[in-house]
Amino acid sequence: MILLIKRSCRSLLSVFALLLLLTPAQAVIQAYEFDEPEQREMFNRLNEELRCPMCQNQSIADSNAPIAQDLRREVHRLLTEEKADEETVIEFMLARYGDFVLYRPKMEARTLVLWFGPLALLLLGLFILFRLLKRHQPQVEDQGLSEQDQAALKNILNGKDHD
């Protein structure tokens, strides 16, 4: 019986592994020409930096959405036709789509919570955990016996000896 379960688990695992291999859906591979290899590097970097406005948890490098394709084409045009640098391309996108189009949020006062919030919460959690653990440690207090008790003890011991 156990052998049966083990065998079906194994085949299930291999099916799952196979499925995993199939999942990465590559963005439509468009052959973009560049005048200089530097431009291609900038192109790739920029595509990773810009968020797809439609599929908002992907960069335009990863997304297959039509707008992502259009934006990649636009980045290519800016780099090749207008000889733009990376900063210019970013500003172009920001002017049209706003701050949210940056895949990594800007570091400003507004976004500090976004950037450091999780870390702060983690530290807070660890701190609370630490305090809890400390409180549950058995506290051994060696006060010893009071003088009265010590005399009483002596008496009992002496009394026992005499019996």
Place this chain on the structure above:
Amino acid sequence: MKRFIPLIVFIAFCGLLYVGLFMDSNTDLPSPLLDKPLPEFSASTLRNPEKTVTEKELAGQVFLLNVWGSWCPPCKIEHPYLVNLAKQGVNIIGVNYKDERDNALTWLERLGDPYQYNIVDAEGRFGINLGVYGAPETFLVDHNGVIRYKHVGIVDRQVWEDDFKPRYQALEKAMQEDVTQ
């Protein structure tokens, strides 16, 4: 007292989530184009391919700029209401976005045409300059060609009454005052 802290935190959290249920879960990108002039463009019109129109021709009236395409299902849903608005005298100019001219014309034949005219944006370049990321999107533009409001998604009666109509009327009033001065 300390033992109630987890309970208090939990209740506070529940309160937060409860309030969240009624908050506007707006995943639209806020437009950086508000209060900025319409981007420059030069394009042909849908019905009249020889005619070229630029952003200058758009000034002089308060209007809705509606970005749509015959390929776009929500546009079809929104369309009858736009036809309705046009009948009531609302100025609507269309941007035929990433579409084929024939398909667009057939679509308008079948569903009605609320547009004064349509700017043809086959490649989507004008759309990118407008910060469009999906149709339908509708802009409210004043008589100086400045974008005053943007709505992503279907314009229905509620959207018109709540978001567009007050602004549209205020802008028309401002235009009247401008003209009479």
